[in-house]
Amino acid sequence: VAKNRGRNQYCFFIPAMQEAARHRLGLSKDLRSALSTRQLTVYYQPIVELSSNRVCKAEALIRWHHPQRGLIGPAEFIPIAEETGLINTIGNWLFEQAAQQARKWRLSIHDDFQISINKSSVQFRNERENHQAWLEKLTQLQLSGQHIVVEITEGVLLESGNRFQDQLSSFRNAGIQISLDDFGTGYSSLSYLKKYDIDYLKIDQECVNNLSADPANLALCEAIILMAHKLGIRVIAEGIESEAQRQLLKNADCDFGQGFFFAKPLPADLFESRFSEQT
Ligand code: C2E
Ligand code: MG
Ligand code: MG
Ligand code: MG
Secondary structure: OOOOOOOHHHHHHHHHHHHHHHHHHHHHHHHHHHOOOOOEEEEEEEEEEOOOOEEEEEEEEEEEEEOOOEEEOHHHHHHHHHHHOOHHHHHHHHHHHHHHHHHHHHHHOOOOOEEEEEOOHHHHHOHHHHHHHHHHHHHHHOOOHHHEEEEEOHHHHHHHHHHHHHHHHHHHHOOOEEEEEEEOEOOOOHHHHHHOOOOEEEEOHHHHHOOOOOHHHHHHHHHHHHHHHHOOOEEEEOOOOOHHHHHHHHHOOOOEEOOOOOOOOEEHHHHHHHHOOOO
């Protein structure tokens, strides 16, 4: 694009790229000390059973409170953590936080309460550092794996193949459940659902987004739900922002919902004070 507009564009374009690179370099330096200085925190977003309106799960979502740049979302810093290898330390730390929270909320919210944790394909590549550490942490905390769900994307299934299969079975043996995130975008191959032992499927927020505007999207959601149920997989709709969307998904027999309509991701103490009174 820059080339078509003539030589002068280079002068504009290159500094912008350098600036972006400098920004990333700065963040990766800062990220190294972010954990030890307690700048990373975990937010929790409720997952609601649509038939009962009960909050029965939460997704753990990482946040970075940068002292100069303010709140930074995972989309910006998880890729940097992956490039620098910091993702292992961060992932283990997050798992511990979430598992401790699950142990607490099992008592204060509901005895089958679950917390789901995102695990990227890069994290699956480092099996020694990550995988074992998570299982050991469960034992150490004396928490049953039943309270943990690991969210993966299709990328994990595409890239990791047999290695994933091995890790999946040891997660399974510990009672951990598996959720396939962002379904309905990308390849969304139905054969994955048959091949891998998956407990939950999360319909991507893009599909949920224009549910009421686009009849084709509703048809897609209905088909996904029907097919998942036939395979014994329960369905969570992501990104529910309105009552209309909630109603349409409930009518389509979707099991769970998550989104700003119910609540935004919240710090642990706020989550607890808001949802521990439910019966
Ligand atoms: P995700 O796992 O698909 O998480 C859902 C994202 O959608 C979250 O963004 C959440 O805040 C946002 N969201 C929830 N409800 C709504 C809604 O109603 N409307 C809209 N517009 N958005 C909604 P967030 O927290 O920024 O996370 C982005 C992505 O970063 C996550 O997507 C996940 O892939 C990744 N991520 C977050 N935490 C972690 C982590 O601890 N480890 C790893 N590996 N990845 C993480
Ligand atoms: Mg997720
Ligand atoms: Mg998602
Ligand atoms: Mg995502």
